Amino acid sequence: NAGVTQTPKFRILKIGQSMTxxxxxxxxxxxMYWYRQxxxxxxxxxxxxxxxxxxxxxxxxxxxxxxxxxxxxxPLRLELAAPSQTSVYFCAxxxxxRGRGQxxxxxxxxxxxxxx
Amino acid sequence: xDSVTQMEGPVTLSEEAFLTINxxxxxxxxxxLFWYVQYPGEGLQLLLKATKADDKGSNKGFEATYxxxxxxxxxxxxxxxxxxxxxxxxxxxxxxxxxxIFGTGTLLAVQP
Numbered sequence: 001n002a003g004v005t006q007t008p009k010f011r012i013l014k015i016g017q018s019m020t021x022x023x024x025x026x027x028x029x030x031x032m033y034w035y036r037q038x039x040x041x042x043x044x045x046x047x048x049x050x051x052x053x054x055x056x057x058x059x060x061x062x063x064x065x066x067x068x069x070x071x072x073x074x075p076l077r078l079e080l081a082a083p084s085q086t087s088v089y090f091c092a093x094x095x096x097x098r099g100r101g102q103x104x105x106x107x108x109x110x111x112x113x114x115x116x
Numbered sequence: 117x118d119s120v121t122q123m124e125g126p127v128t129l130s131e132e133a134f135l136t137i138n139x140x141x142x143x144x145x146x147x148x149l150f151w152y153v154q155y156p157g158e159g160l161q162l163l164l165k166a167t168k169a170d171d172k173g174s175n176k177g178f179e180a181t182y183x184x185x186x187x188x189x190x191x192x193x194x195x196x197x198x199x200x201x202x203x204x205x206x207x208x209x210x211x212x213x214x215x216x217i218f219g220t221g222t223l224l225a226v227q228p
Contacts, residue, residue: 043216045216103209
């Protein structure tokens with residue numbers, strides 16, 4: 001299993017450009033998540049999905065969009081990139097267990113985004 | 117609101133020293149507690165977890181005990197190695213949701 005994969009690893013964007021961060025998992029996990037990690041801060045949840053066709057906002061969704069057309073893929077779309085979106089983005093996935101809230105999340109290696 | 121507070125780093129130790137990284141939480145419900153570790157250039161990976169009061173999570177020589185009375189989940193290791201150098205994140209997840217709430221992370225640097 002490749003686990004959770006993310007592309008690209010690094011990208012520089014100009015202000016106002018758009019891009020899609022790709023995330024895929026091959027573990028047949030229902031739940032998927034997007035986080036951003038800013039220096040000296042913990043991870044903040046951007047969006048999450050509990051299954052194909054179902055997405056919901058996290059703590060910091062403004063400026064982002066997501067879709068979940070398949071179980072495997074969960075792309076994150078940035079429209080009109082802004083310097084405040086400079087960050088490291090992590091995708092994660094998990095499988096629901098009987099003990100709600102106890103699931104282990106599996107993280108991808110991250111995408112480093114610089115908006116200039 | 118629900119939150120996690122962990123000690124600020126960086127924490128610099130010599131090899132074989134004892135490690136403690138403090139973590140306390142505030143939660144409206146009855147959370148599960150986690151420690152995730154991030155090695156340089158990598159994503160986060162689960163180090164250990166505990167799902168109820170007095171549970172002890174352990175892995176790779178690291179331990180943490182879920183203390184409901186002090187709302188704490190401190191990470192300990194008796195003898196650190198250079199390979200333990202990483203950022204450690206404390207996190208909680210509530211039963212009503214499967215979303216993680218992270219602390220700000222603590223950088224551990226172990227010197228030979």
